[in-house]
Amino acid sequence: MNLQRFSTSKVIQDRQKLVILGTGWGGYSVLKNIDKKKYDVIVVSPRNHFLFTPLLASTTVGTLEFRSIIQPVRESRFRDATHFHLSHATNLDLDNKILHCHSVLNPELKYTINYDKLVIAVGALSNTFGVPGVEEHAFFLKEVLDARKIRNRILTNFELAVGPKIEESESKRLLHTVIVGGGPTGVEFGAELYDFVQQDVAKLYKEQQKAVTVTLVESDRILASFDSRLRSHAENKLRARERFTLIQSSVTEVFKDSVKLKDGTILPCGLVVWSTGLAPRWFTQNLKVAKNTRGQILTDSYLQVLEDKSGSVYALGDCADIADVPLPCTAQVAERQGRYLTDVLNGKKDSKIPFEFKNMGMLAYIGSYEALTDTPDVKLQGFTSWLLWRSAYLTRLGSWRLRMQVPMDWLKTLMFGRDISRFD
Amino acid sequence: MNLQRFSTSKVIQDRQKLVILGTGWGGYSVLKNIDKKKYDVIVVSPRNHFLFTPLLASTTVGTLEFRSIIQPVRESRFRDATHFHLSHATNLDLDNKILHCHSVLNPELKYTINYDKLVIAVGALSNTFGVPGVEEHAFFLKEVLDARKIRNRILTNFELAVGPKIEESESKRLLHTVIVGGGPTGVEFGAELYDFVQQDVAKLYKEQQKAVTVTLVESDRILASFDSRLRSHAENKLRARERFTLIQSSVTEVFKDSVKLKDGTILPCGLVVWSTGLAPRWFTQNLKVAKNTRGQILTDSYLQVLEDKSGSVYALGDCADIADVPLPCTAQVAERQGRYLTDVLNGKKDSKIPFEFKNMGMLAYIGSYEALTDTPDVKLQGFTSWLLWRSAYLTRLGSWRLRMQVPMDWLKTLMFGRDISRFD
Structure with a gap:
């Protein structure tokens, strides 16, 4: 009995801390499929639910109801409710592996989280192209x-x-x-x-x-x-x-x-x-890494952020772009990238196989x-x-x-x- | 064919103009059951839907969804969309049968409606008893x-x-x-x-x-x-x-x-x-008719407002009280009163039979x-x-x-x- 306890707690100690930014197609896909026995997962997002965006237009006139196409991120599978933070990520210290966060609900609460691995999937904003009004x-x-x-x-x-x-x-x-x-x-x-x-x-x-x-x-x-x-x-x-x-x-x-x-x-x-069209979020704008002309974070074909030397920071979905292989900003791409990354992180896929997008x-x-x-x-x-x-x-x-x-x-x-x- | 048309338009001209204030249990009950061939119905309410109040508490935690217990007042049965006014009633001129209204959505729009018959079913507010905060x-x-x-x-x-x-x-x-x-x-x-x-x-x-x-x-x-x-x-x-x-x-x-x-x-x-508990709405407070100590409009047993000599103004539900026969402020009372009044107005019930509440x-x-x-x-x-x-x-x-x-x-x-x- 005691041995059992010890070994469980040992496994927990050995787990790497994986921080996911965002609960859209990319982030949610990682969250759902990641091996929670292998990783201690923390999610940081201003939204505590996943939204099935392809049906969002239907809710504007009531063909569908709002809550019919959203799924809470918190689930009983979560080990502890504190593993989800309703916060914005504001800044990132790549060298020291520290993420700066700002609570959505409590404006006075600014804090940091450290990570072993980080998945950036913060998505993007609507682009106003600076048009007044x-x-x-x-x-x-x-x-x-x-x-x-x-x-x-x-x-x-x-x-x-x-x-x-x-x-x-x-x-x-x-x-x-x-x-x-x-x-x-x-x-x-x-x-x-x-x-x-x-x-x-x-x-x-x-x-x-x-x-x-x-x-x-x-x-x-x-x-x-x-x-x-x-x-x-x-x-x-x-x-x-x-x-x-x-x-x-x-x-x-x-x-x-x-x-x-x-x-x-x-x-x-x-x-x-x-x-x-899309424009980068403030976090992405603020990030001091290589980006393309549209302000997206550049990654290699393994979704690793180009300028991160530690090899522990990934970016996917609308906020990122694979250098030399530009992909459309769609739910499908983000979701596939999330799945690919989870397979690699879970050890199910050889990490030397690059991400490849097959358009469905x-x-x-x-x-x-x-x-x-x-x-x-x-x-x-x-x-x-x-x-x-x-x-x-x-x-x-x-x-x-x-x-x-x-x-x-x-x-x-x-x-x-x-x-x-x-x-x- | 022409004759038919003439007679239809004659019926329309002969119809009395019935104005209903409110879309709660009382007002909605009148609206649903009133004979639209007999009355030209106009509804004035700050709410364009009926709310099934007994289940409202269930929506505060998500046992039920908000739109699952509301019913739009506008229905295809309505002859014309302009028959519903999203407005507050603000004042009443009993002598000249004129109602003053104020649009909910357009603060500049104040106007009057005249009526042949008026049903006051504006409900009540929550009572704060003047407690600060x-x-x-x-x-x-x-x-x-x-x-x-x-x-x-x-x-x-x-x-x-x-x-x-x-x-x-x-x-x-x-x-x-x-x-x-x-x-x-x-x-x-x-x-x-x-x-x-x-x-x-x-x-x-x-x-x-x-x-x-x-x-x-x-x-x-x-x-x-x-x-x-x-x-x-x-x-x-x-x-x-x-x-x-x-x-x-x-x-x-x-x-x-x-x-x-x-x-x-x-x-x-x-x-x-x-x-x-309940407190009278501003319209009720503003009304210069006999009221009880709680500020409710007093009516006789036929739901006619005591001080209206024309016999064409009715009040029911939470905003009203039958003199000498005080009834609880419940959905049930308001709904029964609405049905009783509709039967009388439709000519289905002898107008000399007073309203009687049988508690279900x-x-x-x-x-x-x-x-x-x-x-x-x-x-x-x-x-x-x-x-x-x-x-x-x-x-x-x-x-x-x-x-x-x-x-x-x-x-x-x-x-x-x-x-x-x-x-x-």
């Missing part, structure tokens, strides 16, 4: 709180638009949404909004439906990373929609109630959703039960592709709780429509 | 937003309590909850918190479970309106719980991190939930699968009573959407535990 007036779509703010704004705009004494021009403005950026996030948000208008607004705000308009502003082509035939199909579909406008331009300023385009045009609107393909929902499927072997559009889109995401949901919630929400939306109660 | 530091539990704030505070307190460098006394303070008021709301919140601690905290914050304490402060007896045997049973159950204290006293001041009792004792705590009984959840059932015929406690509690509420949920959501949430909680993700 974006931070103040536009809505991003990266976190659950962003989605909740958008949902609240949409419902608020509808309530205002049907209020007494409203002028027609003001009502029109309120019901005009501008989406900046034609990547998957922008297009999928537009798709969800379209469904909401067709399926729910049509019943609940009958008279106002005709006043609802959407403008998508993209400087290049929409869904640029997709196969050209699929992209053209999506573009034609979107252009064919009533009260939908696709503008090839860029936004140079955002105001409280409008946006300004490159050519000076002012578009009055009630909601601006901004999704034009991309999916995008474009509204009214149509999606695009773009894999190396299959290019698909339409309803079948939509079924594929839904089932692919279902199987990829990381827990049984989500696998139960998401289809229940889909069923609810189908049967009863989306909930337009406003309580923010 | 309550408005600033305590949490009420009347609306979904209140519940969301409480849930966020609980999850925040746990995150803080397990943070690095925390002192034991501070951790203990954060995990101490004070409930002020031992009515059904206070007791049921305590019950939900108890379940959360037993079922989820025990797994997710193992080491901290022993530091979680709850104090219920009640100046009289808890559940005073219940049968004395059931009440004693509940009291014994609560007292037998570890780390639970029932104090017969009252709170004289609430601070940021503590409360002060009548005898001067200071109780350090991380959360104060205040539920000690009361239910209260006390935690760990036990409830109290107090009906005229049956007095029940324990697990069977809990089953009754759940099934009674299930059948009373006002829509199929809720009837689907609520048991799904119960199942989810049973299978996967409560979601402790914090994103507020």
